[in-house]
Amino acid sequence: MGTETRVLLEHLGAPNLLRAAGYRAKGGYSALEKALQSMTPAAVTDEVKKSQLKGRGGAGFPTGMKWDFLDRESGKPIYLCCNADESEPGACKDRIIIHENPHLLLEGILIACYAIGSRNAFIYIRGEFHRGAEILLSAIEDARNNGWIGENILNSGFSCYIQVYRGAGAYVCGEETGLLTSLEGKRGYPKNKPPFPAIAGLYGCPTIINNVETLSAIPAIVNQGGEWYASMGTEKSAGTRLLCLSGHVNKPGVYEVVLGTMTLREFIEDFGGGVPGGRSIKGVIPGGSSMPVLREEQLDVRLSFEDIQAIGSSLGAGAIIVMDETVDMVEICLLLAKFYEHESCGQCTPCREGTRWFAQILEGILQGEGREEDLELMLDICRSEYTSICPLWSAAVWPVRAFIKQFREEFIQKIKEAKPSAKNVRELAKAQ
């Protein structure tokens, strides 16, 4: 039986947790105190490196290593941007921290700023999180009134300010360079890398971008040590991870688990209480809508970054979407293709045209105008996956390719079932 291990969610539900005082009563801000009073910025970065914490935004890049890439010699201001865009469909984990324990995030941001030498942090929050933005604004105000944010925090000489910046509905602004251009007040167009943000980010200055969950893990790492954190989980998936479970399960929700301690199937059974109505599972997307879908037979995989990767998918943004036997996989594939079509920023031709092409072909199949060659055509389009500025195009390719690979028979059946539509009949008539 899998059990939750709560580090980030430990104090969830404690009284008054939205206020600095309530958070303090649960030991909050003690890691910031410890860092400022007894650790150098380099020592904090060292603990984060020892913890083997990997970014929780999707790409899984080691956090300590990212901080080390920062250009500290440029003489320009250094910025920290907290990525609270939570834009991947299926992902709803960061909102738990923002809505229920905002000071944990603020403390993580302050410690990170201390470590990287920044005095200005921005929280880029998705526009749809109206309540989340309000909660953060009032938490910042409260922390400021209590001396945790502002000038000369705890008489340490360290000063830091946190701003909330609201997005306005664009998935691409979750991508780090898209986020930065949006924060600069432009259309959220991603940029080519290099230069990486750590060298030239916000306003051309060195910038670190970390996800909400990543930054919220920092206080525990500072308090209990990097080695303690690394002792949880597998070699490549240290610590705990927030996983959001959605779709066809009896108990959807966000659960905090130590990776490697259970299989994907156990997670769905033990936490999700299985599939409603005793139906069977047809497919599971393990990491948010852009990650390749798995078939039911693959669910006995151990729940860790590396094990899921080994079977051709990824834990990505920590979003597990369960689909039962009643689901029409072609319809879901179209739904996802349309999402990426809508969200493509339009800068790169493969992404702009490819996402539309996917949607058109899939629509055709569902309207009874599909041909078997359509599947090869889509797979062929998929081959341009790494030709765009940012990975949004890959995010559109992966699900399409995986749906065709894993549920090919269903696509073929749909195509074969095709009834001659008005258009087909016209074309037939013309050909005769």
Place this chain on the structure above:
Amino acid sequence: MPSLRETCPAKVEEILRRFPQKPSAAIPLLYLAWETYGYISEEAMIETADILGTTPATIQGIATFYTMFPMNKRGKYHIEICQNISCHLVGAQDLTKRIENKLGIRCGECTGDGRFSLAKAECLAGCSWGPCLHINGKEYLQLTPEKAAEILDSLLRL
């Protein structure tokens, strides 16, 4: 329509003070225009451009890039229903149909009396608690068509 600088000068100043570089204020100023007038009017875009020392075309380019900014007036109650995968799997379509039937409009439309407008939304990040929708930004989770109808009834009574 009075300008933002006439209606809420302090807010405009406060927004401009927030950022190390002025252009960053574009999106917050568009938010302010939205809050003040209910949508992003042409005048508001021209004024935003003037405040930031850029062109109205630049501001329009920004405003239209982000899907949340309304370029026209919406209903008094603007309903956005999430259509993405997690909500879809747990009944977003039935929910949409029920609301459309109840209000007598389709997604993308506004009721004749201007009280309700309806839109499809991409993921609203309520995935584990779907199906979900927003009414004027307030979130409603784990909805059934019946619960949604009750919510609409309570708004109709207002």
